[in-house]
Amino acid sequence: MAPLVVTETFLPLVEAQAKARRLTPRVLVVPHPVGGLNGAELAGRIEAAAASLLPMADQARGTA
């Protein structure tokens, strides 16, 4: 399992690449951009992304 943490700008590219490879990745979309954020802003991104990641990971592991 390889969840992709994707900024929203890059989501179409990821979807196109996945389609080309006949894959259905688990995607965690975060607002764009991530680079340039200060510590507080980055912490907010982490909290939001982790809130999506943990149930996704539990489901994949079969412990949801």
Add this chain to the structure above:
Amino acid sequence: MTDFDVAVVGAGVAGLTAARVAAESGLRVVAFDRLSPGGQLVNLTTVHDYPEPGGSAESWPVVSELVARAEAAGVTMRFDEVTHVRAGEPVRLETGGGDVTAGAVVIATGLGNGRLGLPGEEALVGRGLSTCAGCDGPLYRGKAVAVVGDDEWTAEEALELAELASAVTVLVPELPTWSAARAERLAAADRVAVVTGATVTAVHADGVLEGVTVRTADGERELAVQGVFPYVGRRGPAGLVEAAQTDEEQRLVTEDGVRTAVPTMFVAGDARARAGQTMSEAMADGVAAGQAAVAALRPVTGPSLTIVDPTSGVLPAEEEAGSLAGGTAGWTQVALFSNSKPNATELLQGMGERLKEHWQLADLGFASKPNASTAADKDTIDWLAQCYRMVLVAVGD
């Protein structure tokens, strides 16, 4: 179809190495040099710090070996001057022997000869101005000469001239950058004087060089010399390449190692901005440029690769799909894989810490791309796939 897959401009150490590496991959490679192969080695009697630091070797056997290996790999040598390079697809080179097209080009011209930047200087080339102690040193036997520069090469040329000249004055514009070992040799040499903070402000000649004016903190003075050997003012090939980004010394700026902003143009050796100007670095550059040229052309020339349009794609081969299956790792094996964009690693680590706490994991694996602008290493991906059950991957910016 292009005339060649790869054209290398400059058949010095970096160029010959790049050409050989590309040819060994089966590409059609041509290496251009306007005179003869060898680059700066042609002007050196001895190569220092080669094959290892502190070592030395005669230059011509090194040149011979470089040429022999390139030709054995199938490199075509052409001794025409390349006057202009138009980057694009294909790359187009204007040469003394006509236009040539190639899929990729490696610029390995090195730097131009040293110059003082003074009026009347060019007229003195061969009449007192030289940049090759090994070539012209015997002309100055028993005469006074000046050597202008601050680097290892300057020091070596001065030491070589000291074997012949009656006096060698080394004029260092600021402070020497040569090694302590060479400083000791200069200090121990008879007939060598080193003057720091010295700038040549004029050359004096009557058909041949008669002297130079030198300015130091103490003022200006005349220095009677019959020969001057400048190793300052060397310039890169800025005018050769159309629309190339260059630094203040007209060397070509690269974005990542030997790569330029143009996908089919690479720079190796002293022509590259921030190059170390050593034999070992030139060779390493040549290898990197040759490999990069091969990689740039592989999608269209390689026998086993397929171009994939990511907007529509192609069906993966069954065996390829099968290879995507991971190893035998359990759910305690979790890793992070960063794309090396700013804050990507921090974002993954923050999320990873939350998952680590949530699942009570002992630790997390970690890998990253070497830098944001290069593709992920296949071996790294294979390692992650085999060793980890879950890999959190950063995509984006």
